[in-house]
Amino acid sequence: MTRRRYSTADRRFRFERAPDNSWSGVAHGRRITVSSRKNTAIITGVTEKDFGELWQRYFDLSRDYDGIADILSSDRILSEAIALHPGIRILRQDPWETLVSFIISACNNIPRIKKIIASLCELCALPAIGGGFAFPSPEHIVHLGEDGLAPIRAGFRAKYILSAAKRIANGEVSLAEIGEMDTPDALTALCSFDGVGVKVASCVLLFGYGRAEVFPVDVWIKRVMEKHYPERDWRELFGEYAGIAQQYLYVYEKDAAKRFACPTDDKKAI
DNA sequence: ATCCAGGAGGCCC
């Protein structure tokens, strides 16, 4: 029952589009639905109390995205990307869920990443308020064990998920403590997880801890940067909002790829 | 059928 500005958002791996064009997904153990009217996002399935305590943070509503977009628009490519995809925001998801999600993302495609995450949640079967399943805790995953985890078909990533769950469940590593570190130390700490390198750790910092200055470099970013910013130091380029720039560049490049793959509907033209 | 996907780890130089 709550309202807020902005049209679109990057909803990552746990949201699905409904027939009525709204988006629905589970976060913080609750199902929420986001739909848009004009330039305003309508969030349903949340209480006023939860809004202040949870969703304001989850949707990163206190950050001035308009101001950031203005700053980033001084770059020519970014201004184009922002014009094409206005209203992008970065969700601040639970660090544990983010860590597992991006361990799963390694050398994988997005439909299958979403499928594996969904089947993990179904497998643990923790009911979410409003329907669907909550994301399982480290302890739940440790309890499943290697064999119990097999049905989600995560492939070589399964052992990484289990290893991370064990280290967190036994107190060897604390994601809350990582959240207290400065960004370079947090990056190092996250890279200590097996199956987590700089790219995955950067995504966890950006999407799980709201560190807007980190710039995760995946294959798409590498591609778009080599195309438009040859011979530039990518780390230095976008400053304290590099992570937000990254999101614009990511959708910009994927959009370009989509146009190239299907410039017109001429398959039946023969 | 074949390529490849929001990488990482292990080796070898």
Next chain:
DNA sequence: GGGCCTCATGGA
């Protein structure tokens, strides 16, 4: 530090 191989699986 860079180049190459493998990892498990299935989407397109």
